[in-house]
Amino acid sequence: MLEIALASQTEVALDRMTEHDLLEVVALEEMCNLSPWGWDAYHTELQSVANSLMLVARIANSTTEAERPIVGFIVARELADEIHINNVAVKPEFRGRGIGRMLMKTALTWGGERHARQAVLEVRAGNDRAHQLYRGCGFEVIGRRRRYYKSPVEDALLMAVSLEQTP
Numbered sequence: 112m113l114e115i116a117l118a119s120q121t122e123v124a125l126d127r128m129t130e131h132d133l134l135e136v137v138a139l140e141e142m143c144n145l146s147p148w149g150w151d152a153y154h155t156e157l158q159s160v161a162n163s164l165m166l167v168a169r170i171a172n173s174t175t176e177a178e179r180p181i182v183g184f185i186v187a188r189e190l191a192d193e194i195h196i197n198n199v200a201v202k203p204e205f206r207g208r209g210i211g212r213m214l215m216k217t218a219l220t221w222g223g224e225r226h227a228r229q230a231v232l233e234v235r236a237g238n239d240r241a242h243q244l245y246r247g248c249g250f251e252v253i254g255r256r257r258r259y260y261k262s263p264v265e266d267a268l269l270m271a272v273s274l275e276q277t278p
Contacts, residue, residue, distance in 0.1 A: 122172055123210055125217060128165035128184060130157060135181040136167065143200040146260060153186070156197075162189045164221045168201070168210050185214040187221070187230075194222035194274070196232035206240070215248045223274045230274055233267040235260055245270050 128136065133150050140147060148156075156163055168183035183201035187194050196218060201211045222230050233256060234241045250270040259267035 122170070123168050123182065123213065124171035124179070125166050125168055125213070128153075128157065128167050128186075130154060132167050132181060132184075133157075136184050139181060139184060139200050139202060140198065142202065145198055145200055148186075148198065156186060156188070159188070163187065164218055166214060166217060168214060183210045183214055185218050187218045189222070189225055189227060192226075192228040194218065194225070194227045194230040196230060211244050212247065215244065219248065219272065219274060227274050229271050231269065231271045233259060233269055236266040236268050242268070248272065 133153050136153055137148075137150050140149075153165075157165060164185070164187040166185050167181045169179040169181055171179065182205040183199075185199045186197040188197060189195075196215070199211060199214055199218075201214075219230055230250075231253075232245065232250070234245060236255070249272040251272070252268050253271045254269035256267040256269060258264050
């Protein structure tokens with residue numbers, strides 16, 4: 112577990128996602144209007160721990176897990192020489208406190224440690240808040256996928272950041 116005090120004085124702990132977290136993760140996925148994976152897909156991904164990074168962010172100030180709600184999560188997967196950021200979400204009332212940035216930076220560090228060449232992700236073309244987060248982590252738009260998202264139909268921007276160290 113990694114605990115970090117954010118600028119807002121909220122202490123957040125990053126933990127590996129477990130099967131016990133999946134109901135909260137799916138609820139957060141729905142709350143944030145992500146393209147739904149659902150319980151089964153997250154459960155399957157948990158079985159691929161060698162190639163996946165699945166973390167939850169919890170409020171760290173409490174002593175029991177029941178009092179430490181999940182306020183964010185990230186799911187990333189290593190594919191060949193890339194890290195694909197599959198999903199990242201933060202509860203709306205906890206946005207702007209650095210939790211999304213902390214999750215992204217942790218995933219990028221993980222990718223670098225695995226000698227990935229780059230990290231890639233897709234994001235809704237109209238999700239300006241996510242664009243700002245990703246650009247702040249070094250991502251740049253490298254392409255567009257027309258009508259990629261459903262409900263509602265929307266284009267995806269394909270974004271990438273290099274993880275290779277320059278000499």
